[in-house]
Amino acid sequence: MTPVEIAEYKQRWMSSGHNHPVAIHSDLRGQAKDWCKVQLMKQQWVHRKYTNVYEDTFFFEYHQDADSFCNHFKKWIINY
Numbered sequence: 001m002t003p004v005e006i007a008e009y010k011q012r013w014m015s016s017g018h019n020h021p022v023a024i025h026s027d028l029r030g031q032a033k034d035w036c037k038v039q040l041m042k043q044q045w046v047h048r049k050y051t052n053v054y055e056d057t058f059f060f061e062y063h064q065d066a067d068s069f070c071n072h073f074k075k076w077i078i079n080y
Contacts, residue, residue: 009043017058019059023078028057035072040065048076052078057078 001009013019024032029049036045036058044061051057055078060066070077 006043010046013061014046014059019061020063021057021059022066022069023051023055023057024073024077025076026050028056028073028076029056032056032058032069032073035069038066 026049028069029047033047036047040060044065048057048059058066058069060069
């Protein structure tokens with residue numbers, strides 16, 4: 001997929017309301033992004049910085065990806 005196709009694809013599933021948000025402590029931002037880059041394809045996740053105080057939110061296209069992310073970062077998850 002080209003970068004434009006990836007962006008359009010992400011936009012479609014994010015706007016559909018069928019995304020799976022997971023909030024994590026912002027101190028883990030780098031580790032969480034690295035995990036996503038290794039475990040998932042670019043079009044399957046979206047990161048938003050500072051969605052609340054000391055909080056970043058990751059959105060996943062698939063529920064099982066959100067579950068895997070939560071299992072890996074168990075003690076740092078703020079809400080799921």
